[in-house]
Amino acid sequence: MTTITKSTPGAGAPARPVGRTLCAMVTPFTPSGALDLDGAGRLADHLVSEGCDGLVLNGTTGESPTTTDAEKADLVRAVREAVGDRATLVAGVGTADTRHTVDLALAAEKAGADAVLVVTPYYSRPPQDAVEAHFRTVADASGLPVVLYDIPGRTGTRIEATTLLRLAAHPRIVAVKDCSYDFLGVQKLLARTDLAFYAGCDEHNLALYAVGGAGYVSTVANVVPGRLRAVLDAFDAGDTARAARLQQQATELVELTMSAGLPGAVTVKGLLNALGLPAGPVRAPLRPADREAVDALLTARERLMASAP
Numbered sequence: 001m002t003t004i005t006k007s008t009p010g011a012g013a014p015a016r017p018v019g020r021t022l023c024a025m026v027t028p029f030t031p032s033g034a035l036d037l038d039g040a041g042r043l044a045d046h047l048v049s050e051g052c053d054g055l056v057l058n059g060t061t062g063e064s065p066t067t068t069d070a071e072k073a074d075l076v077r078a079v080r081e082a083v084g085d086r087a088t089l090v091a092g093v094g095t096a097d098t099r100h101t102v103d104l105a106l107a108a109e110k111a112g113a114d115a116v117l118v119v120t121p122y123y124s125r126p127p128q129d130a131v132e133a134h135f136r137t138v139a140d141a142s143g144l145p146v147v148l149y150d151i152p153g154r155t156g157t158r159i160e161a162t163t164l165l166r167l168a169a170h171p172r173i174v175a176v177k178d179c180s181y182d183f184l185g186v187q188k189l190l191a192r193t194d195l196a197f198y199a200g201c202d203e204h205n206l207a208l209y210a211v212g213g214a215g216y217v218s219t220v221a222n223v224v225p226g227r228l229r230a231v232l233d234a235f236d237a238g239d240t241a242r243a244a245r246l247q248q249q250a251t252e253l254v255e256l257t258m259s260a261g262l263p264g265a266v267t268v269k270g271l272l273n274a275l276g277l278p279a280g281p282v283r284a285p286l287r288p289a290d291r292e293a294v295d296a297l298l299t300a301r302e303r304l305m306a307s308a309p
Contacts, residue, residue: 017174017196018115018147019054019088020215021229023047024061026222026269027075029280035071039278041082043222046277051229052221054088055079056117056177058108060154061219061265064092066283069104076111090147090217094119098134102141115145117177117217122155128163139172146172151179151200161185168193177217178208187211202254206231206247210240219264220257223271223301224250230309249307253300260296262289270294271301 025047028039044055057079058064058072067075076091083089091108093116095101105116118138120131139146148167152158158180159167167173178186179200186197186208196214199205205216209232221228227250234243257267265282270289272279274297282288289297 015196016214017145018090018198019052021052021221021225021232022054022056022088022090022198022215022217023052023221023225024056024059024217024219024264025079026265026272026279027058027062027064027067027071028278029283031280033281033283035067035074036278036280037074037078039280040075041078043272043278044079044082044087047221047225048083048087050225052087052225054090054217055083056090056092056217057113059092059117059217060263061222061268062092063265063283063286064094066286069107072104073107073111076108076113080112088114090115090117092117092119092149093138094121094149096121096123098137101134101138105138105142105144109142109144113144115147115174116142117147117149119149119151120155120157120159122157125156128160131157131159132163132166135167135173136170139170144172145174146170147175147177147198148173149177149179149200151177153179153181161189164189164195165193168195175214178204183207186213202228202258203251206235206243209235219268220250220254222268223257223275223297224253224304227304227309246309249304253297253304256293256297256300260293262293267293267297271297274298 028036030036057075091113093101093104108116150159175196177198177200190212198214199208199216202218202220231243231246258264266289269279274294
C-alpha cells in the first residue's frame with residue numbers, strides 16, 4: 001500500500017496525494033457477466049505499465065451501481081495483487097446511503113486500497129450541512145485518505161465552495177475529483193485550500209493542471225494511457241506548446257468516448273474489446289456499443305496514435 005499524508009496548515013500539502021495520472025478503470029466481466037478477476041489484474045498491469053500511476057476502481061466507469069459489495073472488495077484485492085505498490089489504488093465507495101458508504105470504505109481499507117473516492121449522495125439531494133456531515137462521517141470511519149467527488153450533473157447536488165473550505169480542514173480529506181464544470185470556482189479553491197484537485201473530465205486535463213491541479217482521473221486513459229500522460233509530461237518539461245498540441249490531438253477520441261450519447265463504460269469497453277484487452281460486456285441496464293460506434297472509436301484512436309507525439 002502507498003502511504004498518503006496530508007500537510008499541517010501552512011506547511012503545503014503533497015502536490016499529488018494519490019498520484020498524477022489516474023485511470024478510472026473499467027471492471028472486466030466474463031462473457032456470461034461474472035466478475036473477471038484475472039482480466040482485471042491483466043488490464044490493471046497494462047494500464048500501469050503504459051503510464052498510469054494510480055487506478056480508481058469501482059467508480060461509475062467501473063459500473064459500481066451494478067457490482068455487489070463483495071465484488072467491489074474482490075476487485076481491489078485482485079488489482080492490488082497485480083500491480084503491487086507500482087500504483088495508488090483509490091476505491092470508489094460512494095452511495096446515497098451514509099451507512100452503506102462507511103461499510104464500503106471499511107471493506108476497501110481491508111482489501112488493500114490506498115484511498116477512497118466518495119461522491120456526493122445522489123438522488124435525495126441533501127442540503128449542504130448534510131453533505132458535509134456525510135463526508136465527515138466517512139472520513140472519520142476509516143484510516144484511509146478521502147477524495148471527494150464533485151459531479152453535480154449526475155448527483156443533482158454540488159459540493160458548494162464554503163462546504164469544501166470547511167472539509168479541507170479535515171486531516172484525511174486530501175483531494176477532489178472535479179466534474180463541476182466551474183473552472184473559475186475551482187481556481188478560487190486552489191488558491192484558498194491545500195486540497196489537490198484532479199480533472200474528472202478529460203477535456204480539462206491540461207487546463208486544470210496548468211493552473212495548479214494535481215493531475216487527472218481519466219476514463220479515456222483506459223484506451224490511451226500513454227498519450228494522456230504525455231500531455232502532462234510535456235507540460236512538466238516546460239514544452240507548453242507540445243502539451244497543448246497533444247491535448248488537442250486527443251479531442252476527437254475524448255469527445256466520442258465521453259460525449260457521444262453513450263456512457264463512458266459502454267464506449268471504453270467497446271473499444272477495449274476491439275483492441276483485445278480485458279473488458280467484456282456491460283451489465284444491464286447498460287447496453288453494449290453498436291458496431292458503428294466502436295468503428296468510430298477505433299478510427300479516432302488510430303488517428304491519435306498515428307499523430308506525431
